Amino acid sequence: MSTGAGAASGTGTGRGGGTGTGTSGGSRERILARIRAAVADAPDAPEAARDYLETHTPDERVIDLLAENLADYRALVHRTDSEGLPTLIARLLAERGARTVLVPPLLPAFWLSALSSVGTDLIRVEDDPTATARELDVVDSVITGCALAIAETGTLVLDAAPDQGRRRITLVPDHHICVVRTADQVVGSVPQAMPLLDPTRPLTWISGPSATSDIELDRVEGVHGPRTLEVILLTE
Amino acid sequence: MSGTYLGMPAFPVAAKEAVGNETLRGNLRHATHTIRDKRAKAVAELDDWALLREAGKRIKDHTLRHLDRYLVRLEESVTAAGGVVHWAADADEANRIVAELVKATGETEVVKVKSMATQEIGLNEALEAEGISAYETDLAELIVQLGDDRPSHILVPAIHRNRGEIRDIFRDRMGAWGRPAPDGLSDTPGELAEAARLHLREKFLRAKVGISGANFMVAETGTLVVFESEGNGRMCLTLPETLISVVGIEKVVPSWRDLEVFLQTLPRSSTAERMNPYTSMWTGTHDADGPSTFHLVLLDNGRTNTLADEVGRQALRCIRCSACLNVCPVYERAGGHAYGSVYPGPIGAILSPQLRGIQSEIDASLPYASSLCGACYDVCPVAIDIPEVLVHLRERVADQGGKGHRLEKAAMKAAGWVFDHPRVMAAGERAASKTRRLHPSKLPGAGAWTDSRDLPELPPESFRDWWKKHHNDRKDTGT
Numbered sequence: 001m002s003t004g005a006g007a008a009s010g011t012g013t014g015r016g017g018g019t020g021t022g023t024s025g026g027s028r029e030r031i032l033a034r035i036r037a038a039v040a041d042a043p044d045a046p047e048a049a050r051d052y053l054e055t056h057t058p059d060e061r062v063i064d065l066l067a068e069n070l071a072d073y074r075a076l077v078h079r080t081d082s083e084g085l086p087t088l089i090a091r092l093l094a095e096r097g098a099r100t101v102l103v104p105p106l107l108p109a110f111w112l113s114a115l116s117s118v119g120t121d122l123i124r125v126e127d128d129p130t131a132t133a134r135e136l137d138v139v140d141s142v143i144t145g146c147a148l149a150i151a152e153t154g155t156l157v158l159d160a161a162p163d164q165g166r167r168r169i170t171l172v173p174d175h176h177i178c179v180v181r182t183a184d185q186v187v188g189s190v191p192q193a194m195p196l197l198d199p200t201r202p203l204t205w206i207s208g209p210s211a212t213s214d215i216e217l218d219r220v221e222g223v224h225g226p227r228t229l230e231v232i233l234l235t236e
Numbered sequence: 237m238s239g240t241y242l243g244m245p246a247f248p249v250a251a252k253e254a255v256g257n258e259t260l261r262g263n264l265r266h267a268t269h270t271i272r273d274k275r276a277k278a279v280a281e282l283d284d285w286a287l288l289r290e291a292g293k294r295i296k297d298h299t300l301r302h303l304d305r306y307l308v309r310l311e312e313s314v315t316a317a318g319g320v321v322h323w324a325a326d327a328d329e330a331n332r333i334v335a336e337l338v339k340a341t342g343e344t345e346v347v348k349v350k351s352m353a354t355q356e357i358g359l360n361e362a363l364e365a366e367g368i369s370a371y372e373t374d375l376a377e378l379i380v381q382l383g384d385d386r387p388s389h390i391l392v393p394a395i396h397r398n399r400g401e402i403r404d405i406f407r408d409r410m411g412a413w414g415r416p417a418p419d420g421l422s423d424t425p426g427e428l429a430e431a432a433r434l435h436l437r438e439k440f441l442r443a444k445v446g447i448s449g450a451n452f453m454v455a456e457t458g459t460l461v462v463f464e465s466e467g468n469g470r471m472c473l474t475l476p477e478t479l480i481s482v483v484g485i486e487k488v489v490p491s492w493r494d495l496e497v498f499l500q501t502l503p504r505s506s507t508a509e510r511m512n513p514y515t516s517m518w519t520g521t522h523d524a525d526g527p528s529t530f531h532l533v534l535l536d537n538g539r540t541n542t543l544a545d546e547v548g549r550q551a552l553r554c555i556r557c558s559a560c561l562n563v564c565p566v567y568e569r570a571g572g573h574a575y576g577s578v579y580p581g582p583i584g585a586i587l588s589p590q591l592r593g594i595q596s597e598i599d600a601s602l603p604y605a606s607s608l609c610g611a612c613y614d615v616c617p618v619a620i621d622i623p624e625v626l627v628h629l630r631e632r633v634a635d636q637g638g639k640g641h642r643l644e645k646a647a648m649k650a651a652g653w654v655f656d657h658p659r660v661m662a663a664g665e666r667a668a669s670k671t672r673r674l675h676p677s678k679l680p681g682a683g684a685w686t687d688s689r690d691l692p693e694l695p696p697e698s699f700r701d702w703w704k705k706h707h708n709d710r711k712d713t714g715t
């Protein structure tokens with residue numbers, strides 16, 4: 001523990017309020033009053049003009065750009081159509097050597113319809129709200145859909161809908177396969193994504209596998225989240 | 237207040253030590269140059285960068301102007317979504333609130349995702365005094381915590397350590413905190429990251445309480461946002477039963493849509509990526525998904541003082557991207573520790589003296605720890621005119637001290653340090669002459685919030701004149 005830093009704090013000299021009830025009334029009023037006094041003479045500051053671009057990407061480039069940017073941040077990108085999807089998923093799991101695969105509550109049934117073709121010992125693990133983090137930690141892979149994907153930034157956004165499951169199932173396993181429907185789930189830019197997302201849901205924006213640049217600013221894939229991210233771009 | 241590194245020597249003394257340390261200088265130079273080139277490329281991909289920068293600046297200025305209104309709105313939204321909001325006037329109060337919340341859970345361990353605000357208030361030390369162990373989970377913070385060290389960069393707190401040093405810290409210290417480093421650990425970044433993964437996973441899987449900061453809070457929806465890379469943030473934000481977020485009051489933005497600006501400018505300015513690997517957004521509590529209890533502690537701790545300063549308040553626009561550190565010739569040579577605060581570099585030089593006041597030698601000397609080259613302003617994604625604030629704070633320091641005053645001496649020494657290091661000045665001059673034409677004497681389209689004021693003159697002339705004037709009648713200053 002850092003010795004010199006901030007050693008003076010911690011045992012405050014009780015000034016009431018803030019005791020876990022959210023009613024630190026004295027400080028609330030004091031802070032608000034200080035703010036009002038601080039800006040009383042400040043000039044007007046109108047709301048920002050939104051004259052930046054809505055997108056930087058022409059529509060016809062969107063899917064290819066998504067694939068490029070995903071790959072640039074080391075996601076493994078695959079393309080297939082509905083017919084090819086089940087065997088592609090089965091193949092990716094087999095190549096990974098996965099013995100267990102987590103599935104969210106409502107994955108389209110046909111996605112996993114070819115699993116038996118690559119061996120019968122692959123176990124499906126349902127997303128169980130009572131499962132502990134430790135139980136999730138022994139699962140090999142997870143497969144989900146997404147809310148949408150953003151081409152310019154190479155981002156998948158998950159919103160915990162039934163085809164994606166709770167946030168932790170895409171966090172603890174080391175291998176995540178995410179299916180993106182290119183027909184209706186890909187936008188070009190961040191501003192195009194915002195109105196389509198629901199802030200009352202928990203949102204996770206994923207841009208490539210977990211990474212760190214903390215050691216000499218070298219990007220290393222994989223610290224705590226899934227170290228392998230595979231994205232399937234699904235055409236009709 | 238806490239967060240001051242007690243006994244910290246004023247900037248020039250600490251800087252001189254750092255400059256003498258060749259490993260440190262090499263580490264810093266390598267790191268800052270790598271990231272600054274990458275940033276330039278990431279920014280160049282967006283041809284509306286200047287408009288995004290201006291929008292970010294205006295969103296922040298508008299929010300600050302009506303901060304009371306937006307904080308009350310935020311409180312309503314967070315409460316309606318199942319969260320509990322607390323208000324902390326200073327570090328002591330924030331620490332006390334958090335300690336009581338943790339104790340109420342009956343837990344004695346918490347996992348933390350990197351947060352400048354909790355470093356600023358010295359939360360880990362405060363919790364330790366209450367018998368609660370706080371585990372940092374960001375790789376760099378882990379390196380700093382295990383190494384009994386202090387962070388030296390906003391984004392990459394262990395930037396002063398190279399891979400060999402990190403290997404040694406992991407090998408020697410991990411065992412005392414939990415799972416030891418694997419035998420025969422090498423110094424490749426991949427192996428070091430793997431060692432951190434194994435060491436911390438244990439802690440994540442059993443954690444009942446998580447503590448975070450936030451990059452943004454949306455008043456309209458009550459949504460909090462954390463940008464990160466490693467997944468330790470997601471672990472802390474979703475696995476524990478109780479989540480406590482300590483966030484500076486200036487982090488609020490009015491609307492959901494405002495995020496679209498910062499989601500574009502922050503990652504590119506910060507890690508020089510189109511997007512960082514993980515961004516988490518949550519709104520209160522979510523049924524059967526993540527923590528069932530959520531507390532938000534809103535922190536003042538000097539921010540309302542800063543807001544009252546008509547020139548200095550723009551520092552509250554800062555989104556902590558650290559781009560200004562990476563281009564600063566003074567930071568590159570002096571390192572983060574010399575700034576004596578959790579906020580190093582150009583932003584630290586204007587923020588720390590405002591949050592803490594200018595009564596100490598270190599805080600009085602910080603506004604002088606600059607060659608005023610303007611590179612920080614050029615890269616700032618919310619257009620904070622750092623040189624303008626520096627000059628303004630210098631005036632405040634000068635006003636406060638009489639002739640021969642202790643604080644003024646500290647300030648003179650900091651200026652002397654910059655001036656007596658020709659390479660710092662030379663770098664500053666090069667940057668300034670390159671960007672001089674980008675510096676109009678008034679900010680274009682800045683609106684009433686800033687346009688009543690001329691920008692400070694740029695070096696080299698003004699700084700040298702200023703220095704000569706002061707240096708001549710003070711033989712004992714400088715180094």
Ligand code: SF4
Pocket residue numbers: 505553554555556557558559560561583612615616617618619620
């Ligand atoms: S002052 Fe500007 S450049 Fe520096 S950290 Fe803050 S936002 Fe980034």
